[in-house]
Structure formats: structure tokens, C-alpha cells
Amino acid sequence: MAEASRTFHTILLPSFSHLHKAQSPAGFTAFPRKRCGHRIVVHCSVSTTNDASRTKTTVTQNMIPWGCEIDSLENASTLQKWLSDSGLPPQKMAIQKVDVGERGLVALKNIRKGEKLLFVPPSLVITADSKWSCPEAGEVLKQCSVPDWPLLATYLISEASFEKSSRWSNYISALPRQPYSLLYWTRAELDRYLEASQIRERAIERITNVIGTYNDLRLRIFSKYPDLFPEEVFNMETFKWSFGILFSRLVRLPSMDGRVALVPWADMLNHSCEVETFLDYDKSSQGVVFTTDRQYQPGEQVFISYGKKSNGELLLSYGFVPREGTNPSDSVELPLSLKKSDKCYKEKLEALRKYGLSASECFPIQITGWPLELMAYAYLVVSPPSMKGKFEEMAAAASNKMTSKKDIKCPEIDEQALQFILDSCESSISKYSRFLQASGSMDLDTTSPKQLNRRVFLKQLAVDLCTSERRILFRAQYILRRRLRDIRSGELRALRLFDNFVNLFK
Numbered sequence: 149m150a151e152a153s154r155t156f157h158t159i160l161l162p163s164f165s166h167l168h169k170a171q172s173p174a175g176f177t178a179f180p181r182k183r184c185g186h187r188i189v190v191h192c193s194v195s196t197t198n199d200a201s202r203t204k205t206t207v208t209q210n211m212i213p214w215g216c217e218i219d220s221l222e223n224a225s226t227l228q229k230w231l232s233d234s235g236l237p238p239q240k241m242a243i244q245k246v247d248v249g250e251r252g253l254v255a256l257k258n259i260r261k262g263e264k265l266l267f268v269p270p271s272l273v274i275t276a277d278s279k280w281s282c283p284e285a286g287e288v289l290k291q292c293s294v295p296d297w298p299l300l301a302t303y304l305i306s307e308a309s310f311e312k313s314s315r316w317s318n319y320i321s322a323l324p325r326q327p328y329s330l331l332y333w334t335r336a337e338l339d340r341y342l343e344a345s346q347i348r349e350r351a352i353e354r355i356t357n358v359i360g361t362y363n364d365l366r367l368r369i370f371s372k373y374p375d376l377f378p379e380e381v382f383n384m385e386t387f388k389w390s391f392g393i394l395f396s397r398l399v400r401l402p403s404m405d406g407r408v409a410l411v412p413w414a415d416m417l418n419h420s421c422e423v424e425t426f427l428d429y430d431k432s433s434q435g436v437v438f439t440t441d442r443q444y445q446p447g448e449q450v451f452i453s454y455g456k457k458s459n460g461e462l463l464l465s466y467g468f469v470p471r472e473g474t475n476p477s478d479s480v481e482l483p484l485s486l487k488k489s490d491k492c493y494k495e496k497l498e499a500l501r502k503y504g505l506s507a508s509e510c511f512p513i514q515i516t517g518w519p520l521e522l523m524a525y526a527y528l529v530v531s532p533p534s535m536k537g538k539f540e541e542m543a544a545a546a547s548n549k550m551t552s553k554k555d556i557k558c559p560e561i562d563e564q565a566l567q568f569i570l571d572s573c574e575s576s577i578s579k580y581s582r583f584l585q586a587s588g589s590m591d592l593d594t595t596s597p598k599q600l601n602r603r604v605f606l607k608q609l610a611v612d613l614c615t616s617e618r619r620i621l622f623r624a625q626y627i628l629r630r631r632l633r634d635i636r637s638g639e640l641r642a643l644r645l646f647d648n649f650v651n652l653f654k
């Protein structure tokens with residue numbers, strides 16, 4: 149099964165992006181729900197704080213009236229019964245409270261390595277083609293060619309608002325009322341806890357995209373059909389919830405032509421970095437399955453993989469950070485920039501732009517090393533005017549747009565390039581160290597225990613992320629220093645040899 153079976157899109161709605169200037173956000177106050185016909189209505193008032201440079205959104209209260217607390221088994225048995233009544237075959241697992249991931253699927257019987265599990269039939273899978281409780285609403289979205297992600301987000305809210313009259317009501321009741329995800333961090337929390345990590349930028353970009361997507365839908369569609377999409381139901385608050393659910397539960401099914409889907413039951417499985425098994429549609433059994441890559445004994449939690457993701461990506465979409473050193477796919481984004489003082493700044497930027505890159509780029513570093521693209525970018529940054537003829541080749545190699553991926557070699561500027569990467573690494577390391585040192589005394593300045601709990605929880609996630617990212621940078625720093633030492637001692641040796649040679653002839 150394809151590695152990237154779990155998906156997230158940074159750009160949610162590219163075609164609507166011209167409308168992304170956020171209108172109103174900041175400071176939601178949600179009121180208790182009211183009934184409106186056969187639908188639940190969520191009242192939200194939205195206020196705006198605009199400073200000169202940006203629009204801030206602060207969700208002050210979360211009052212989503214459906215779903216349940218993520219750490220409770222409230223609706224789990226009803227979900228299980230409904231699933232088996234609706235065609236889910238008998239299972240070797242059950243939903244239970246677990247140590248990793250709050251709720252999860254736990255083995256009831258011995259499970260062999262290589263065994264297929266789940267068999268969720270297509271009738272129990274939510275896709276962009278699922279039937280709407282309000283078919284007119286679905287028709288409108290299809291006529292407007294709304295892409296799968298925003299369509300599914302709207303579908304989920306629509307079905308949730310129909311409560312018991314939706315066929316998915318038992319599923320929705322067991323979904324978390326507030327999914328763990330960086331979507332639920334305020335801008336102040338992102339700035340405070342994730343200042344050192346590039347994940348902060350990704351989170352801000354994602355939140356902006358979700359707000360933009362909602363605003364596009366509101367302007368283009370919801371405001372034109374207020375009876376089908378009343379604002380009391382389809383608002384920023386409910387969209388944040390539905391996108392939070394999609395980011396943390398949507399899967400891409402390679403054998404269903406890569407369709408994205410919510411798969412009830414399968415989405416109760418938690419992630420482990422130590423397994424390599426993914427969900428997919430199995431044509432022979434006609435259900436969504438996964439094949440175990442280890443055995444499980446009764447009482448053990450069963451895991452799948454959400455894909456080869458870094459700790460930062462796991463925090464961004466799923467709201468957790470694996471234990472330090474347990475994620476072989478972990479990586480940290482290292483920011484690199486052209487130097488403004490460079491005599492060839494313009495030419496270098498032109499070359500980069502030609503290959504879709506800019507004056508500042510981030511490259512992933514893993515514990516095992518860094519990509520060829522990063523080295524090519526560093527070569528370009530440090531190359532002198534005499535190497536102008538190679539700028540394009542370097543930019544192409546940095547962008548990975550070369551027809552064949554080749555390791556570009558410029559031994560004459562190796563030392564400068566490695567030193568440049570080392571400087572960038574060390575500047576990142578000091579940011580992480582500053583945060584980690586300060587985190588000890590952070591967050592004790594609140595009198596409300598609820599707020600204190602949230603702060604301590606977010607801070608712990610940030611500390612775990614920053615510790616794992618800094619660990620990778622420390623390793624890169626060690627390798628870079630060693631390579632530089634080798635280059636320099638090699639050069640010294642060559643110099644000494646040369647001096648001896650010259651002295652011989654004196």
C-alpha cells in the first residue's frame with residue numbers, strides 16, 4: 149500500500165484563492181444550540197481585530213454541539229453496534245481506552261502477522277459521492293465544482309446538523325468534539341510555543357487556508373443559498389471542526405483511484421512509527437482493510453501508519469508528537485537564504501525564480517543527512533561571480549527539476565557551502581535552545597486551572613517537538629564540523645607538503 153495513504157493538503161482550495169482576503173475573523177463567542185426545523189443550529193458571533201499587517205483569529209470558546217470528548221468512550225459502543233448492524237463483519241478488535249492516543253482499537257483475540265483486518269464495506273465509507281440528507285445542498289456544491297476537501301467538510305457539518313435523521317449520526321456522535329490539531333492553537337499560542345520551529349509557519353498557512361476556504365464558500369455559495377446553508381450551521385467554528393476532523397482522519401485509498409475518504413471504525417486506529425501498514429481498499433474482499441506487519445495478543449493496541457511523516461507534520465495534522473527518537477521519518481526544516489549583500493544577488497535570484505524557488509527556502513534535514521537540493525542551494529548562495537555560468541545548473545539542482553537527479557559537485561567551494569549550512573544550523577539550534585531554556589519557567593502565570601492545563605499540555609507538545617528537531621540539528625552540526633575539519637586539515641596537509649616541496653628547491 150502506498151506510503152502516503154493518509155493525506156493532508158496545504159492548499160485546500162487553490163482555485164478560490166483570489167478570494168482569500170479574510171473578512172472578519174477573531175473572537176468567536178458561541179451560544180448554546182437552538183433547534184431550527186430538523187437541524188441543529190450553532191450560533192456564533194464573530195468579531196475582528198485588525199492590526200496593520202494581518203487579521204487575527206481567536207476562537208474564544210468551542211461549542212460544537214455534536215461529537216464527544218476525545219478521551220471518553222461515551223458513544224463508542226453505540227458506534228460499534230451501529231456499524232455491525234450496518235454491514236461491518238465481526239471484528240477481532242474493539243474500541244477501548246488506550247495509553248497511546250486516548251481511544252484506540254485493541255486486539256480481542258490473537259492476531260497473526262500478515263493477517264487482513266477491518267473489511268469496512270464501501271457502504272460505510274464517506275466519500276465525495278456519499279448521499280446528502282439534504283440532496284439540494286449536495287447538488288449546489290457539485291454544480292459549483294467544489295473540490296473534495298471543502299465538499300467533505302461541508303458534508304460533515306450538514307450531516308451533523310441533521311442529528312438522528314442523518315445516517316451517519318452514530319459515527320458523528322463518536323467523533324471528537326475538538327480534534328487535536330494545530331488548527332485549534334491561537335496565533336498567540338503558535339508564536340509563544342513554536343517560534344523556533346518552521347511548523348509554526350505551516351500551521352499559520354493552514355489556518356489561513358481554512359479561513360480562506362470557508363470565506364470563499366460563504367461568498368460564492370452559502371450567501372446565495374441561505375436556506376440550504378444557514379450561517380448558524382455553516383460558520384467558521386463548524387468549519388474549523390470539520391477540517392480538524394478531515395486533517396486527522398481522512399485517508400487516501402490508492403486502490404480506489406486515490407479517492408479521499410472517511411472510514412468509520414478504521415479511523416479509530418492510532419499511529420505507530422514502528423509499523424509500516426496502511427489502509428487501502430481491497431478489491432478481493434470489497435472492503436477497506438490493512439494487513440498486520442506484526443502479531444498482536446489479546447489486550448494489545450493495534451496500530452497502523454499514517455505515513456512517513458516528521459514529528460512536526462504529525463503535530464500539525466494529528467496533534468501529537470511521538471516519543472523522542474522513535475520516528476525514523478523525523479526531519480526538521482532548515483531555512484536558508486541568499487545573502488542580501490551578495491554582488492550577484494539579482495542573478496542568483498533570477499536563476500532560482502526560473503526554477504520556482506525564492507530567496508529563502510526550507511530544506512528537510514534527517515538524522516541520516518540532508519538532500520542534494522540543500523547542498524545545491526548552498527553552492528549557489530556561496531558561489532563567487534566567477535561561477536556565474538553555473539548559477540542556473542545549481543538552481544535547477546536545488547529545485548529538483550533536473551531531468552536526472554545528479555549530485556552537483558563544486559569542490560572549490562565545498563568548504564564555504566558547508567560552513568554556510570553549519571552557520572544556518574547553529575542559528576536554528578540557538579533558537580531552539582532559547583525556547584527550551586525558557587520553557588521551564590513558562591506558563592505558571594495563570595489563575596484558571598483549565599487554562600493552566602491547556603497551556604501545560606501545549607507547552608509539553610512544543611517541548612517534545614523542539615527537542616526532537618534540535619536533536620537532528622545537533623547531529624547535522626556534528627557531521628558538518630567533522631567534514632569541515634577534514635577539509636581544513638586536508639588543505640593544511642597539502643599546504644605543508646607544498647611548503648616542503650618549495651623548501652627542497654630553495
Ligand SMILES: C[S@@+](CC[C@H](N)C(=O)[O-])C[C@H]1O[C@@H](n2cnc3c(N)ncnc32)[C@H](O)[C@@H]1O
Pocket residue numbers: 218248249250251252324327328396397415416417418419420465466467468469
Ligand atoms: C484517526 S484518529 C485515531 C482515533 C482517535 N484516537 C480517537 O479516539 O478518535 C487520529 C487521532 O488519534 C490520536 N493519535 C493517533 N495516534 C497517536 C499517537 N501515536 N499518539 C498520540 N495520539 C495519537 C490523535 O489525537 C489523532 O488526531
